[in-house]
Amino acid sequence: MSFGTREVENLKxxxxxxxxxxxxxxxxxxxxxxxxxxxxxxxxxxxxxDVYQRAGLFSDEIYxxxxxxxxxxxxSCRKGIFRVRKQDMDDLDRGSSRxxxxxxxxxxxxxxxxx
Numbered sequence: 001m002s003f004g005t006r007e008v009e010n011l012k013x014x015x016x017x018x019x020x021x022x023x024x025x026x027x028x029x030x031x032x033x034x035x036x037x038x039x040x041x042x043x044x045x046x047x048x049x050d051v052y053q054r055a056g057l058f059s060d061e062i063y064x065x066x067x068x069x070x071x072x073x074x075x076s077c078r079k080g081i082f083r084v085r086k087q088d089m090d091d092l093d094r095g096s097s098r099x100x101x102x103x104x105x106x107x108x109x110x111x112x113x114x115x
Contacts, residue, residue, distance in 0.1 A: 026065035036062025
């Protein structure tokens with residue numbers, strides 16, 4: 001598998017991945033891979049650097065990851081859909097913040113309500 005100019009062959013839990021069961025892989029503009037597994041969200045650059053497990057997430061099991069034009073990751077999990085600022089994840093890595101996810105909830109009679 002090729003991402004940017006790198007080749008990734010087979011990441012496993014022994015390489016630092018939070019779980020061997022991968023649901024989602026997203027590559028951002030900086031060629032960082034965000035990997036959603038059954039055991040958490042993982043950030044991969046040249047190796048698995050950061051593993052997020054309940055560190056600002058609604059669930060450890062991440063099914064899908066997308067990024068919008070405003071710097072937010074939108075993720076789905078067992079508990080629904082949520083968003084978190086990518087900058088908050090960067091700050092969390094530097095130890096200066098805690099990620100603050102915002103839930104997208106079903107509301108009223110009309111169904112889905114935007115955040």
